[in-house]
Structure formats: C-alpha cells, structure tokens
Amino acid sequence: xxxxxLVMVGNGMAGVRTLEELLKxxxxxxxxxxxxxxxxxxxxxxxxxxVLTGEQTLxxxxxxxxxxxxxxxxxxxxxxPVVEIDRGRRVVRAADGTAVPYDRLxxxxxxxxxxxxxxxxxxxxxxxxxxxxxxxQMIDAAGCHRHAVVIGGGLLGLEAANGLLAxxxxxxxxxxxxxxxxxxxxxxxxxLLQQSLEAKGLKFLLQKQTAExxxxxxxxxxxxxxxxxxxxxxDLVVMAVGIRPNYTLAEQSGLHCDRxxxxxxxxxxxxxxxxxxxxxxSHRGVSYGLVAPLFDMAKVAANHLANFGIARYVxxxxxxxxxxxxxxxxxxxxxxxxxxxEQITLSDPMGGVYKKLVVKDDKLVGACLYxxxxxxxxxxxxxxxxxAVHEIRDxxxxxxxxxxxxxHQGQNRAMGMPDEAEVxxxxxxxxxxxxxxxxxxxxxxxxxxxxxTKAASSCGSCSGLVxxxxxxxxxxxxxxxxxxxxxxxxxxxxxxxxxxxxxxDKHLTSLADTFRELAWRSPDGCASCRPAVNxxxxxxxxxxxxxxxxxxxINERVxxxxxxxxxxxxxxxxxxxxxxxxxxxxxxDVADKYDxxxxxxxxxxxxxxxxxxxxxLPKVWQELDMPSGHAYGKSLRTVKTCVGSEFCRFGTQDSTxxxxxxxxxxxxxxxxxxVKLAVSGCPRNCAESGIKDVGIIGVDSGWELYIGGNGGxxxxxxxxxxxxxxxxxxxxxxxxxxxxxxxEAFYLERTVHFxxxxxMDFIKQRVLQDEVGRSxxxxxxxxxxxxxxxxxxxxxxxxxxxxxFAPLTV
Amino acid sequence: xxxxxxxxxxxxxxxxxxRVLKREGKVDIAIFRTIDDQLFALxxxxxxxxxxxxxxxxxxxSVACPLHNWHIDLATGQACAPDEGCTGHIALxxxxxxxxxxxx
Ligand code: SRM
Ligand SMILES: Cc1cc2nc3c(=O)[nH]c(=O)nc-3n(C[C@H](O)[C@H](O)[C@H](O)COP(=O)(O)OP(=O)(O)OC[C@H]3O[C@@H](n4cnc5c(N)ncnc54)[C@H](O)[C@@H]3O)c2cc1C
Ligand code: SF4
Ligand code: FES
Numbered sequence: 001x002x003x004x005x006l007v008m009v010g011n012g013m014a015g016v017r018t019l020e021e022l023l024k025x026x027x028x029x030x031x032x033x034x035x036x037x038x039x040x041x042x043x044x045x046x047x048x049x050x051v052l053t054g055e056q057t058l059x060x061x062x063x064x065x066x067x068x069x070x071x072x073x074x075x076x077x078x079x080x081p082v083v084e085i086d087r088g089r090r091v092v093r094a095a096d097g098t099a100v101p102y103d104r105l106x107x108x109x110x111x112x113x114x115x116x117x118x119x120x121x122x123x124x125x126x127x128x129x130x131x132x133x134x135x136x137q138m139i140d141a142a143g144c145h146r147h148a149v150v151i152g153g154g155l156l157g158l159e160a161a162n163g164l165l166a167x168x169x170x171x172x173x174x175x176x177x178x179x180x181x182x183x184x185x186x187x188x189x190x191x192l193l194q195q196s197l198e199a200k201g202l203k204f205l206l207q208k209q210t211a212e213x214x215x216x217x218x219x220x221x222x223x224x225x226x227x228x229x230x231x232x233x234x235d236l237v238v239m240a241v242g243i244r245p246n247y248t249l250a251e252q253s254g255l256h257c258d259r260x261x262x263x264x265x266x267x268x269x270x271x272x273x274x275x276x277x278x279x280x281x282s283h284r285g286v287s288y289g290l291v292a293p294l295f296d297m298a299k300v301a302a303n304h305l306a307n308f309g310i311a312r313y314v315x316x317x318x319x320x321x322x323x324x325x326x327x328x329x330x331x332x333x334x335x336x337x338x339x340x341x342e343q344i345t346l347s348d349p350m351g352g353v354y355k356k357l358v359v360k361d362d363k364l365v366g367a368c369l370y371x372x373x374x375x376x377x378x379x380x381x382x383x384x385x386x387x388a389v390h391e392i393r394d395x396x397x398x399x400x401x402x403x404x405x406x407x408h409q410g411q412n413r414a415m416g417m418p419d420e421a422e423v424x425x426x427x428x429x430x431x432x433x434x435x436x437x438x439x440x441x442x443x444x445x446x447x448x449x450x451x452x453t454k455a456a457s458s459c460g461s462c463s464g465l466v467x468x469x470x471x472x473x474x475x476x477x478x479x480x481x482x483x484x485x486x487x488x489x490x491x492x493x494x495x496x497x498x499x500x501x502x503x504x505d506k507h508l509t510s511l512a513d514t515f516r517e518l519a520w521r522s523p524d525g526c527a528s529c530r531p532a533v534n535x536x537x538x539x540x541x542x543x544x545x546x547x548x549x550x551x552x553x554i555n556e557r558v559x560x561x562x563x564x565x566x567x568x569x570x571x572x573x574x575x576x577x578x579x580x581x582x583x584x585x586x587x588x589d590v591a592d593k594y595d596x597x598x599x600x601x602x603x604x605x606x607x608x609x610x611x612x613x614x615x616x617l618p619k620v621w622q623e624l625d626m627p628s629g630h631a632y633g634k635s636l637r638t639v640k641t642c643v644g645s646e647f648c649r650f651g652t653q654d655s656t657x658x659x660x661x662x663x664x665x666x667x668x669x670x671x672x673x674x675v676k677l678a679v680s681g682c683p684r685n686c687a688e689s690g691i692k693d694v695g696i697i698g699v700d701s702g703w704e705l706y707i708g709g710n711g712g713x714x715x716x717x718x719x720x721x722x723x724x725x726x727x728x729x730x731x732x733x734x735x736x737x738x739x740x741x742x743x744e745a746f747y748l749e750r751t752v753h754f755x756x757x758x759x760m761d762f763i764k765q766r767v768l769q770d771e772v773g774r775s776x777x778x779x780x781x782x783x784x785x786x787x788x789x790x791x792x793x794x795x796x797x798x799x800x801x802x803x804x805f806a807p808l809t810v
Numbered sequence: 811x812x813x814x815x816x817x818x819x820x821x822x823x824x825x826x827x828x829r830v831l832k833r834e835g836k837v838d839i840a841i842f843r844t845i846d847d848q849l850f851a852l853x854x855x856x857x858x859x860x861x862x863x864x865x866x867x868x869x870x871x872s873v874a875c876p877l878h879n880w881h882i883d884l885a886t887g888q889a890c891a892p893d894e895g896c897t898g899h900i901a902l903x904x905x906x907x908x909x910x911x912x913x914x
Contacts, residue, residue: 452892458878524826524845527867527874527881550826554865554876562876566862801824807832808818808841810913 003031006305007092007102009082009249011036013045014278014294015108016064021302023072024490025521029306032074033100035092037081040132041066044442046291046477048135049323052163056439058132063442075100085253087271104305107250107261107269107276111243111289116151120213125221126237129160138236142167145235149173149224151210153180155322155475157240161202162325164236172203172232174210174224176241184320184331188347189354189370196327196352205232213237245280245287260287265312267301277301283313290318291477295444303493308519311493316485319380321373321475328369330376330471333383334358335366346397357396362388364396375399377467381482388759391719423465426458431469438473445479446470461713483746484757489528491521496532496746503536509545511537525551532747535634535670539742542784549801555632558804559791560617568617569610571631572624573667576641576659576679577605583626590623604638604676606631615805621792627667628792634748637676639663640688644681644698653698655681658727662696665731666738668788669781672745672754675738676711690718693751694734699723703730707737707763708755716752719760722768736767736774739781812901812914820847820907828864828873830854831911839900840864841909842873842884850884851902851911857882857895 006022008015011034019032040062047061069076080094085105093099113128115121125145127137141148142164150161153175165171173180179190180197194204209227213234216222225231245260256262256270260282267275267283277297279289288294296313303311319332334341335358346355351371357379358366363386367379378399382389389396417423419432437443437452446467450456456463470478487493494502499518508514514533515525525533530551537545549557560568574583587607591599597611606629612620621628630636641659645651659679669675678687679696689695691711695718697704702725709718724733740763745754755763767774794800823829823843831839831851838854840863848871854864861877872881872890881890887899901912 522870524869526869527879530867530869550824550868553867558865562862562865564859564877566865803822803824803829807830807838808822809832810815810817 004103006030006032006104008034008106010108012110016042017298018301026306035077035082039079049159053166105274108278109246109280111279112246114242123221141236147233148236149234150238152240160238174205266304275301317383323475328373330369330373332380333366335368377480385482424455424462427454429455509541561632567611571606571608571629572626573629575663605640618796622796627790636666636669637674640678642680642686651681652700655679673750708752710752732778735781736777739777812912814910815913826868830864851900852887853898857897
C-alpha cells in the first residue's frame with residue numbers, strides 16, 4: 001500500500017518540531033515533503049539575537065541540518081516559497097513550478113514583520129529582524145556605517161539595538177509608547193531598564209511617531225523624521241514594531257482566516273485535510289509569538305496527524321525574558337493588574353531591583369521582575385498551577401530560594417554565576433557546560449538539559465537553578481511546565497493526574513491493561529513510568545491490582561538498598577527507635593557470621609548493616625528475625641521518637657509509645673514517595689517533628705500535628721495542621737492525611753510538594769472539616785494495609801522469588 | 811574458541827527481568843528476558859561505573875542501570891544516547907526451552 005503523503009509549507013521552528021513529534025509517534029505513517037522559503041534548513045530563530053551580538057555563529061544555531069531530513073526520508077525543497085494550494089486537486093505549487101500532491105497538508109508559515117506604511121520604507125538600509133538574511137544585512141551595515149535607528153522598543157527591538165551596539169554602532173531606539181517593553185513591563189520596571197541600557201550606551205526617543213524615512217545622496221536611507229518635525233541620522237533602520245501572522249497563502253486558497261489561519265483545538269483548519277501550527281494560526285481568536293505555546297501546538301498537531309486523535313491544544317500563560325543584554329527582565333501572565341487584582345511590589349531603585357506580583361482571587365496571575373529574576377520560573381509555575389496562595393503570601397516576594405538549596409553552595413542566582421561554578425553537586429556539572437549544551441544542541445526543557453548534561457538528573461535539588469539558566473539562555477522559549485502539566489514520560493502524553501483519574505474511572509487493575517487501554521506507545525512502558533503505574537494501580541485498587549515486582553526499582557524488589565559495589569544494606573525495623581539487648585545480640589551475631597563490613601547508627605534512629613552480599617540476604621533476614629525497616633522503599637520509613645514522659649523530666653506525653661503505635665499502625669505502607677514521621681514529648685521537640693512528613697508534638701493538653709515537613713534536599717518546615725486530644729485521634733488524623741496523600745499525590749511527590757500543589761485548604765477540608773470523609777479515608781488505609789506482610793519473612797519463610805538470590809553457574 | 815553451553819531453561823529467567831551467571835575468575839553475565847520472551851546476554855557491568863545491570867528495570871529492548879539510570883541496549887550493550895559506552899555482549903540461542911551461551 002502506498003503511504004499517505006504529507007506536505008509541510010514553512011520550514012521553521014513550529015513546523016519542524018511538529019515533524020519531530022510526528023516521527024516519534026508514527027515514524028512510517030507518511031511520505032513527507034517540506035517547502036521552505038528560506039535557503040536554510042531549520043535553525044533556532046530565537047538565537048538570532050546572540051548571533052547579531054557575535055556571541056554565537058550561524059552553524060551553532062542550526063536545529064536540524066539537511067542530513068536530518070535525509071536521514072528521516074523527508075524530501076526538502078529549500079528556497080522555494082509555495083505560491084498556490086489547489087485544495088480541489090490536493091496539490092501545492094512552489095514559485096519555481098515544483099508541484100507536489102498531498103493527502104494531508106501542514107501549514108507553518110510563521111509571521112511577517114510589520115512594516116510601518118511610511119514614505120521611504122523600501123529604501124536600501126531599511127531592514128526587519130526576522131531571519132538569517134536580515135541578520136546578515138545588519139552585520140554588513142555595522143561593518144561600514146555608523147548610525148542605527150531601531151524603531152520599536154519591544155523585546156525584539158531591544159535585542160536588535162543591543163546587538164548593533166555590540167557591533168560598534170551608534171544606536172537610537174525609537175518607541176511610540178510611554179515606556180519600553182510596554183507589553184512586558186510596567187512603567188517603574190521599564191524606567192529602571194532604560195537607565196541601565198542608557199548606561200551601556202543606547203539612546204532612546206520615547207513617544208515619537210515616525211513620519212518618514214529620508215533618502216540620502218547615495219540612495220540609501222540617511223535619517224528618520226518624526227511627526228513633530230525632529231529628525232535623527234540613520235544609515236540603518238531596523239523596523240521591529242511587531243509581527244503579523246503570515247496567512248496570505250492560506251487565504252488565497254480559500255481557507256477560513258481571521259487575522260491568522262483559523263484552527264480548532266486539534267489544530268485543524270476548516271479544511272479537515274489541512275492543519276496549521278505556529279505563529280500563522282489564530283486559535284480561539286489568539287495568535288502567539290513565543291516558542292513555548294508553538295511547541296505545545298506541535299505536540300497536538302502531531303498527535304492528530306499520527307491518527308491518535310486524543311490531544312487538545314489548551315492555551316496556558318506564557319512568560320517572556322529579555323535576552324543577551326545582560327540585564328535581567330522577566331514577566332509572566334497578566335501583570336498589568338486590572339480590575340479585582342491586588343498588587344504586591346518591591347521597589348529598590350538604587351539596588352536595581354523591582355518586583356511586582358499580581359494576585360487575583362487568591363491566585364498568582366502575573367509577575368513582572370526586574371534586576372532579580374531568580375524566581376521567575378517559580379512564579380511562572382505558580383501562575384500555571386493556579387492554586388491558592390494565601391498561605392505562602394508572606395513569602396511570595398522572598399521567592400522560592402528564601403531557603404537555599406543544599407549541595408551547591410546555596411547558590412540560587414543563575415545570572416551572576418561564573419561559567420566554572422558547579423551547578424549540579426551530584427554529577428559535577430558546571431554552568432558553562434549547561435549553557436553550551438543549551439546553545440549547541442538547541443534545548444528548551446529541563447528534561448533535555450538533564451539528558452544531555454546529567455545536571456539535575458540525580459537528586460534534582462539543582463533543577464531550579466538549571467531552569468533559571470535555561471530561561472536566561474532561551475528566554476520565554478524555555479518550557480518550564482509544572483509537573484501537573486507534564487506528560488508522565490515519553491511513552492504517553494498523559495499527565496500524572498490524568499493517569500490516576502483514568503485508572504480510577506476505567507477500573508484498571510493491571511499494567512498490561514493500562515498500557516493497552518491508554519494507548520501507551522511501548523508495550524511495556526519504560527523505567528520511569530512502570531514504577532509509577534504500578535504504584536497507582538496498587539494504591540487505587542488494593543487487594544485487586546497485583547503488585548508487579550518487575551516494575552519496581554531493585555531496592556523494592558529485593559527489600560534492601562543497593563550499594564555502589566552491588567552489595568546491599570539492610571535496616572531492620574526497630575519500632576519507634578526502641579531496641580533491646582536480645583535484638584542487639586542477634587544483630588551482632590549476624591554481622592559476624594556474614595562478614596558484614598559496617599554496622600552504623602542511622603539518621604533515622606535505626607541500625608544499618610552495610611555491604612551484605614545479595615546471596616546472603618534471605619539468611620541475614622531470617623537470623624535477624626526482625627521485621628523489614630523498609631529503608632529502601634517509597635513507603636513508610638521511620639517514626640522517630642524522643643524519650644517522652646516515661647523518663648524525661650519535661651515530657652508531657654508518652655511520645656515513645658505513640659511513635660511505636662503509629663509505626664505499627666502504618667507498617668508496610670507504600671506511598672508516592674517515602675514517608676517519615678516523628679513524635680516528640682514536648683515542644684523542645686527532640687525528635688525533630690518540624691521537618692517530617694507528619695510531625696507530632698505532645699503538649700500538656702494533647703497533641704499538635706504538623707504536616708509536609710522535609711529535612712532532605714530542600715529543608716522545609718512542616719505546617720501546623722491541627723490539635724487533637726487522644727491517641728486514637730492522632731492515629732486517625734495522621735492516617736487519613738496519609739491516605740489522602742496516597743490517593744491523590746503524583747509518584748515521587750513528597751508530602752511537601754503535594755501540599756504545595758493542592759493547598760492546605762484542600763487537605764483541611766478533606767481531613768478536618770469532613771468527618772465522615774476522614775473516617776472513610778482512614779478505613780481505606782487500613783483496608784489497603786491489611787494485604788501487606790513483612791516482605792523479609794515472606795522471602796525466607798516461603799521462598800518467594802528465590803531465583804532473585806541464587807545465581808546460575810556453569 | 812567459544813562453544814555453546816547450556817546454562818538454564820527459559821523458565822528460570824523472570825519475564826522483564828534477569829538472572830546472573832557467575833563464573834570463576836571472570837566477569838558475571840546477566841541474561842535478560844524481555845516481555846516478548848527474547849533473551850539477551852551482557853556482561854553484568856555497566857559501562858558507566860560498573861553497576862550490576864542484572865538488577866535494573868527491563869523495558870522494551872533495554873535495561874536501566876540501578877545505580878545512575880543509564881539505559882543500556884540489550885542487543886548491543888551500547889549505552890543509549892546521550893550517554894556513551896558499551897559493555898560486552900555474548901551470543902545466545904534458545905532451543906526447546908534451553909538457553910545456550912557462546913562461552914569460552
Ligand atoms: C542510612 C541513611 C544515612 C545514615 O547512615 O544515617 C540514609 C541513606 C540513604 N538515603 Fe537518606 N538516609 C538516612 C536518613 C535520611 C534523613 C534523616 C531522617 O530520616 O531523619 C533524611 C532527611 C529527612 C527527609 O527525608 O526529609 C534523608 C534524606 C534523603 C533524601 C532526600 C529526600 C528528599 O525528599 O529531599 C534521599 C534521596 C531520595 O530519597 O530520593 C535519600 C536517599 C538515601 C539513600 C537511600 C540513597 C540511595 O538511593 O541509595 C541512601 C542509602 C545509603 C546506602 O548506601 O544504603 N535520603 N535521609 C539514613 C537512614 C535513616 C533510617 O534509619 O531509615
Ligand atoms: C530575533 C528573534 C528573537 C526571538 N526570541 C524569542 C525568544 O526569546 N523567546 C521566544 O519564545 N520566541 C522568540 N522569538 C519568536 C520565535 O522565534 C517564533 O515564535 C518562532 O520562530 C515561530 O515559529 P514558526 O514556525 O511559527 O515560524 P518561523 O520560525 O518564522 O517559520 C516559518 C517559516 O516559513 C517560511 N515560509 C513562510 N511562507 C512560506 C511559503 N509560502 N512557502 C514556504 N515557506 C514559507 C518562512 O520563510 C519561515 O522560514 C524570536 C524571534 C526572533 C526573530
Ligand atoms: S547516605 Fe544520603 S547524604 Fe550520604 S551520600 Fe548517600 S544519599 Fe548522600
Ligand atoms: S553504573 Fe550504571 S549508570 Fe552508573
């Protein structure tokens with residue numbers, strides 16, 4: 001059977017990204033032909049700015065060279081603009097006469113720079129800033145002329161002006177508005193920006209309307225004249241006054257257009273065979289001029305071209321960033337703060353810092369940052385996630401980095417970091433190599449940076465920093481979605497939330513069914529989605545879904561911690577951190593008998609036997625004759641306790657017994673990420689309850705419960721949850737909260753991140769206000785736990801999976 | 811010269827899992843079984859820092875090393891891009907449920 005023919009018109013960023021996505025989904029679905037008006041293969045248009053300044057070269061900004069097209073069997077016609085689409089015969093025709101038939105057509109013609117309709121607009125020396133040809137003209141002009149005028153004080157205009165200044169020209173920026181970047185910044189921030197740009201040597205003429213471009217004796221432009229009669233000399237004029245979607249071709253072929261090619265949520269035009277993506281489209285009346293939304297469109301269009309038919313394009317807030325000028329400006333969402341909005345501002349003109357946050361209906365809706373944009377990514381995520389902010393309102397302005405990350409000198413300002421500064425403390429990756437990878441490999445997401453540099457791929461504590469570096473390099477094109485909007489992995493486009501929901505709605509109880517029902521791209525998933533799906537199945541359908549050991553990380557499969565040399569560590573459970581002489585004797589005997597090289601007291605009040613050979617594990621467990629401490633799992637870890645009222649002169653409650661009871665009550669609990677508890681007997685808090693997933697502090701009149709603490713990568717103090725009187729209430733409230741977390745959190749999301757995502761109000765409503773709901777949650781937890789057994793006992797007593805521990809020999 | 815040696819039955823190896831073959835004085839071999847019952851044998855040493863690949867998660871045609879999550883192609887022993895490196899692979903055949911390796 002002949003393959004279907006796909007023709008793409010416009011060889012730019014959105015179109016080629018769509019092809020990349022399509023090839024991932026359905027590599028053999030089409031014979032693909034591409035027409036590009038420019039004589040170049042696909043390059044990173046946003047990097048034209050650093051090319052203009054001289055920081056990068058054209059070969060460095062290529063995203064897909066001609067070999068890429070050849071390798072993927074794509075026929076490429078460069079330098080051939082398409083001039084006609086015959087939708088009746090389904091043929092496109094290029095200016096040179098090349099005609100190619102199609103079954104499906106993809107339009108990705110981008111936009112055209114807007115040219116002011118003033119006399120002289122066609123003179124030599126008048127250019128726009130859109131493609132390689134424009135940049136080459138500007139570079140040539142900078143070599144032999146002196147005066148440049150940039151019309152337009154938006155992002156593009158300022159980047160052009162900065163580039164020409166870097167190339168030694170005398171540059172004046174002319175702007176009609178009252179202040180620069182009037183679509184990105186408010187007046188205060190814009191004035192700060194203007195001052196710093198003036199300090200660098202740029203000149204500005206604001207509220208000036210261009211009337212005419214004057215021709216000089218040589219025939220070239222020589223000046224710009226304004227409506228008020230003033231004039232400035234100009235050997236080069238760059239028009240950067242905006243862009244207009246390029247839909248002429250579509251309109252001529254009879255497709256419905258309205259200031260752009262009109263598309264529906266699946267990016268189909270009014271002709272079902274024709275799709276459109278990128279700046280040329282008008283979606284729900286809006287056109288976009290930034291890469292991030294275009295890449296989202298590419299994903300959706302590819303999904304439909306591959307006949308998967310499930311994706312929808314949903315617009316989301318966008319962010320922008322001024323690149324290359326060395327000045328930090330960032331804005332996201334709606335920061336103008338119109339009706340019903342509250343504004344929080346911080347203004348330090350001397351220090352060169354200005355921040356404005358806009359809150360509406362208890363949600364962050366916009367941010368405008370000048371001078372210190374370190375938290376841009378964080379604000380942007382808050383805006384996109386859109387949950388209540390009143391609990392963190394007093395910290396909003398201080399930013400996410402108010403409590404520094406550990407492991408890289410607490411460094412949290414990407415901009416000021418020198419190239420050789422270490423960003424990722426786990427893998428030893430410095431800023432310079434990250435910047436290089438972003439620029440050379442054309443990366444747009446933190447995940448891509450992880451893959452290519454290994455930065456942020458281990459403990460993840462530097463992902464915020466990596467994100468900032470990414471934003472600094474590629475501006476608003478950085479794809480910094482919150483986890484709630486991201487696809488779970490390359491095997492599916494579903495988010496964690498959608499996946500959890502589908503497992504519940506469709507009553508899915510096995511991995512095989514899940515992958516089939518939800519159209520996974522690979523028959524058995526991958527190492528990142530399988531553990532997540534397995535957890536979702538067993539936590540949603542306890543007793544029904546069967547645990548799949550092959551979808552668990554080795555630690556959870558063999559119930560011990562793998563070490564760098566392939567041996568294991570074993571942590572037996574000591575309820576509440578309490579042990580006795582006979583347990584200690586057994587531990588000593590086992591350590592002797594099996595030559596265990598290290599016995600160590602852990603940070604969680606347990607004893608760790610490190611360096612156990614895998615073959616010895618079943619025997620070690622049997623002879624220890626203690627339950628598994630689950631120190632290896634996304635599960636209940638330890639309940640730390642202090643001495644409490646039994647012995648301590650300050651104790652108000654029996655915290656030790658409370659801890660033992662809780663640990664026994666929750667034994668064997670699998671969870672999205674590890675869960676740690678602590679119980680202290682008085683507010684001196686010797687068990688450090690303030691940094692635990694659930695922390696409990698005994699007071700004279702009862703117990704205080706705190707949730708969402710974390711003492712790890714980023715120290716987070718637990719938030720006060722409630723106060724209760726009795727031991728039974730402590731168990732029920734803690735259990736109900738943990739069950740809510742088990743049912744609603746995303747895989748690998750610890751309680752603190754769950755709390756930040758859904759908000760304290762939601763948790764309080766479900767666990768505190770709703771009494772029936774609370775006891776049902778707790779009952780569901782008990783039901784789930786009723787299926788759990790001590791995995792060590794199961795292994796040595798019943799010989800479960802003994803093949804794991806017995807090597808083959810020849 | 812290497813020759814075919816029977817090492818185990820197909821049923822001895824868990825689906826989407828692996829089994830380790832220990833040899834005196836030589837590097838261990840990991841025998842992998844994919845979801846569609848294809849078998850592959852690699853040296854049980856990750857090209858990154860020597861992690862035991864047999865302990866990793868097997869999906870599709872690759873295994874994720876348990877130490878730092880490199881993905882290794884089961885058929886070739888090559889690390890998947892962007893990582894670089896290769897571990898040795900050993901010829902394997904199945905006959906009537908018995909697994910043979912080309913060992914020397
Ligand atoms: C054994 C122990 C260190 C010690 O000798 O004291 C330990 C050892 C490991 N920790 Fe830990 N952590 C240990 C207490 C802690 C604590 C302190 C505590 O529990 O009170 C913390 C901070 C508290 C917290 O979790 O909020 C801690 C925060 C981490 C983190 C960061 C988690 C985070 O969400 O920020 C990781 C990484 C992870 O889990 O992904 C980690 C991961 C690890 C792993 C499992 C790394 C790995 O995947 O192999 C280490 C295994 C070492 C090995 O060779 O077997 N360990 N780790 C401690 C065991 C406690 C226990 O008795 O069960
Ligand atoms: C200097 C500069 C800096 C930028 N910086 C940023 C930034 O920091 N962040 C950000 O998010 N965005 C930035 N952008 C915007 C970003 O580059 C665009 O949003 C993006 O490239 C649009 O992609 P597209 O595929 O829709 O259009 P394009 O990339 O413009 O591709 C369209 C292509 O179609 C071709 N074409 C048009 N008509 C035809 C035809 N009839 N036949 C054949 N080919 C045709 C055009 O020649 C062009 O090559 C910047 C843009 C510029 C110019
Ligand atoms: S025990 Fe914890 S802190 Fe120590 S090296 Fe391992 S993961 Fe890092
Ligand atoms: S040893 Fe295998 S990934 Fe590091």
